[in-house]
Amino acid sequence: MTTDWREIDEAVRVPPGAAAMLSKRDPVSPHLIEDKDAGRASLKEDAEAIDALQDALWAEHTRALLVVLQGIDTSGKDGTVRGVFGPCGPLGVNVTPFGRPSEEELAHDYLWRIHGAVPKKGIIGVFNRSHYEDVLVVKVRKLAPAKVIEQRYEQINAFEKHLTENGVVVLKFMLHISKDEQKERLQARLDEPESNWKFNPADLDDRKLWDEYQTAYETALTRCSTAHAPWRVIPADKKWRRNAIIAAIVRGTLEEMAPAYPKPDWKAGDFKID
């Protein structure tokens, strides 16, 4: 599968300037990777390749990769971190979860906490939720005036352009699940004792606002899929396919970045170790 990642990428990418058409995108998309065993094999291979590429990224020390994960409750953000970046280990991957902002965070503009968590050179940073919450939950729950939210799409585009012009490659993945799949996953949290702690009754309130969230996502994906930082809508009803697709795109992106080990400015013979 690793040979045709561009084909898959093409299928999931929201073309800059076009509507995201979320409702037309199949959360299963069996045609993208048909065989589960093949998907798992490619995930394993890609995850190992990502690990090796990150090592070179660290050694090169001039650029960073930022992976933004967005999706409604149960869409599989944690599972993606574990599945795709687990094999990398904690040394070169920093995960930042963005929950409800603290008082201090709210006392700053909404990109302040985001900027502070952008990965440094050599690191892969993963955002579990992100600044997009400021045009998603904030919009649906009317936590800011419409006019303020309206300005944010362009502000976000400018911010991401700034990052990409300064050595941070930005990959944005929206984990797209169906309403039925969310129901099953929420029910599982109720039914399986070891998953009980993950269940939050407030998630059901958000589920009642399903359509409003889909509309807010449609707008965000459409207005913030840019040439420098396009959105990818990942079919996420099947966890294995979700992971395989994301791993293939992350690997392909890192291979295009082609991080290089620095050449030493010395020869081994210059040194004698006593």
Next chain:
Amino acid sequence: MTTDWREIDEAVRVPPGAAAMLSKRDPVSPHLIEDKDAGRASLKEDAEAIDALQDALWAEHTRALLVVLQGIDTSGKDGTVRGVFGPCGPLGVNVTPFGRPSEEELAHDYLWRIHGAVPKKGIIGVFNRSHYEDVLVVKVRKLAPAKVIEQRYEQINAFEKHLTENGVVVLKFMLHISKDEQKERLQARLDEPESNWKFNPADLDDRKLWDEYQTAYETALTRCSTAHAPWRVIPADKKWRRNAIIAAIVRGTLEEMAPAYPKPDWKAGDFKID
């Protein structure tokens, strides 16, 4: 091996109030775990157990674990992170490397940047170097007046006591390698092209100060091995044994912490998901 982790722990721990006796501690210590295959098997089992225990620690959300890794150049701090915490994935483990302090860090007291990186509830934090550099390299290189350094041992003990009284369990590992082993590892960085970038000519200057560093470690280990946060001196000439010992102690410590999944204050029947 997992049944007798306390025995190994006893052997590597510096008893509070006693001299660390670094020069009497064998960096190989074959007796601690004799068989390499058994050591690798126990590492694998322990690393998986640590992963499961961290999940419960996160769900419980009341305590954190801080793992401090100290050791001279090439002693294997990165390798320990990868070997012991790699299987945990990046979700529940935060690694903080402490290098030469920045101007802003130097404008604060030396524990300021350390406190800022203490893991939050539910997280395993790993320090790659730490506040101990402020009584190690700072002492050997005379980067602060002797009188200032002299006060730090008690300040560090007070700081660590504060952490343990506030839900952060502190595990401190000194990776103990022999001078010959360091020579081999430095030489390998010179000889192997893919390791060249890890070689820093300045490491050779530190190697010339080997005895001074050992003395500074002896003092730090002796004065800062406390009942609430004892030091462990890990034989680190063999990477597999180093990893196996540390994993066994981390697992044993987490098992003693016995993190528990919270009980839900609802019944599954309370909710109907539409």
